[in-house]
Amino acid sequence: MSRNRCIFLFLTLVTFSYQAWAQEAKVIDKVAAVVGSNIILQSEIEMQYAQYLAQGNKANEDFKCYILQQQLTQKLLAQQAAIDSIDVSEGEVDDNINSRLRYMSNQAGGQERLEQFLNRSLLQYKEEMRPSVYEQLKANKMQQDIVSGIDVTPLEVKRYFESLDTDSLPYFNTEVEVGELVIFPQLTREEKQQFRDRAEDLRRQVAEGADFATIARLYSQDPGSAPYGGDLGFNTRDGFVKEFSAVAFRLKPGELSPVFESEYGFHFLEVLERRGEEVRTRHVLIQIKPTAASLARAKTHIDSIYEHVVDNKLDFYTAATLYSDNKETKYNGGMLLNMENQQSRTTMIPADKLDASVFTAIDTLQPGQYSRPAEFTDRTGKTGYRFTYLKSRTPPHQANLEQDFAKIKEAALQDKINRKLSEWFEGRRKVTFININEEYHDCDDLKIWLKEQGDTTVAKL
Known part of the structure; x- marks a missing residue:
């Protein structure tokens, strides 16, 4: 089955699910939960569940519990954001919606096809999305405000690591530290x-x-x-x-x-x-496309830099900072960063997460060696030349503080953030009226939201 055919079936199913939900909602809609002065309708949950099924997931009524739990969290954060005067601009909402619609249009094969599948104009769909996106962005800002300024000291990292069960410590596959020096052709x-x-x-x-x-x-x-x-x-x-x-x-x-x-x-x-x-x-x-002459000049330039680095006339970090055209790495001495670990900005990257062309370039290198300059195309489609540097290769091992401090620090920080959020939510739940429909009382995801009669939180609707 072709990709376009798969996309057609997926979006058609989303559309039919949405339309069926909308028709049924007029008849059966009811309140699933109340959070302070806000309500969560059953129709909102059914719509998200229909989209979950349309993405090819198996039917699972328990997923509705997860949807409601996420809605409760969002409502609570958004309400506090309003109290704390944390707001979201119309521009931020527009940018978020436009980003989502660009992705959806690309998947659908264009704006016209997407509008056909949605059975509405994108302008209409944007307006339907706006209240939900606005609330979601407010909730995100509130959560960021709650955890802003949180950090961990080396002692806290050590204590966190020592508290872990040694039998459950993660096992890391081969990791590498890789640098690259990139030259793009400059046209006259x-x-x-x-x-x-x-x-x-x-x-x-x-x-x-x-x-x-x-x-x-x-x-x-x-x-x-x-x-x-x-x-x-x-x-x-x-x-x-x-x-x-x-x-x-x-x-x-x-x-x-x-x-x-x-x-x-x-x-x-x-x-x-x-x-x-x-x-x-x-x-x-x-776009400006390179000419044969500009490519030849770029090749001559990078070959000269490569020879100076290999002959130890110029160290790699200085060369990358001075000459590399990759703005994402040149001010880091040419070193690639683990994009899945942006908080600690570690240069240790799992070998299986490397771009295929980079992995091929370093596969036969020993630490301290360089690949020869070669033509490549970056993710934006620009053609240039680069050579790579293998700084280190760490063999597979079980987590330890000496080799994996950056990763353990990130885990310790996330644990501290999670505890801070849990404390915040527990405090807000105690002073916020929360009423959850009885049909959701058996949900494991919602146990923490359900309180005994007599608490500030009311758990029956």
């Missing part, structure tokens, strides 16, 4: 001119009356916004690269910018709306 002004000319031609068509959204859908090379007619939603200055911000915040609504260059290529944009410190724009992007 003359080499770039063909791409600028293409952007200028498209801008001219818009200026002469062509529909901006149609031009963007047909020709823009920004995969994230092209399906939406180039619409980027509301953003602050920090939401764009500096060249884009400088243009976007200088224009008035309805104005068309000249063609300008950023690290992504040549753009032109139109401002759709201004709202305080936020601006809603749409743009067309023409």
Whole structure:
């Protein structure tokens, strides 16, 4: 079965489930729980459960307990956020919704197909999503506020590790520390001119009356916004690269910018709306593709750096900081970070989590060695050259403080955060009216929310 066919069946099932839920909800809707002044409807739970089934999961009525538990948590956090004057801007809600819809459109094969599957316009669907997304973002901010500033000392890490059952300590597979030095081809002004000319031609068509959204859908090379007619939603200055911000915040609504260059290529944009410190724009992007001559120059450049590093005329960390074009690693001496461990920012990466091309490059290396420069394409589609450095390779082992301090520190920190959240929720539950429908009283996920009659929390509805 083709991927598109699978997507069609999935989205059709979501749509039918949603429609069936909506029709039934008009008849059977009831209150599943009350949290303070807010209610959770049975229809909300049924809708999420229908989506759970539509994703290919097996029927499991207990999952409704989990859904309700998540809803209770969200309501409690959102209520406290309102008390503490923690709010979410319209721009944050728009950005979150737009991000979700971009993903859904990509999965569906375009905006029109998604609207067909949903049986509603994306504008209508966005408005339906808005209250839920707004509440969810408020709850997230409240939770972040509760745990902000929490850290663990080395002594706390040691005590946490010593409290663990030695028989249940995790076993880590091979881990490596890897660096890379990347050089992307730099085009001359003359080499770039063909791409600028293409952007200028498209801008001219818009200026002469062509529909901006149609031009963007047909020709823009920004995969994230092209399906939406180039619409980027509301953003602050920090939401764009500096060249884009400088243009976007200088224009008035309805104005068309000249063609300008950023690290992504040549753009032109139109401002759709201004709202305080936020601006809603749409743009067309023409990416700059490397020429054969620019690739040859990049290869010569990286070969020269490689020879200096291998001959110990220049250490790898200095070379990466000075010359690498990978902005994510150059200020870390070229070293890759474990993206699943951002709090401790460890350079230890499980070998099976490496990009396949990086793993192949270091597979035969010994610690301290370098792979030869080779052409590659990064995850954004840019072509360049890189060589890799294997700093260390740690064999499989059971967790210990000496080798795994960073990972154990992260676990200790998460344990401390969880305990802080548990204390907070316990305190709020004691002073908040919570009424849960009797049909959910056997749910293991909800035991902590159910209290004896006479407590502030009421457990019968």
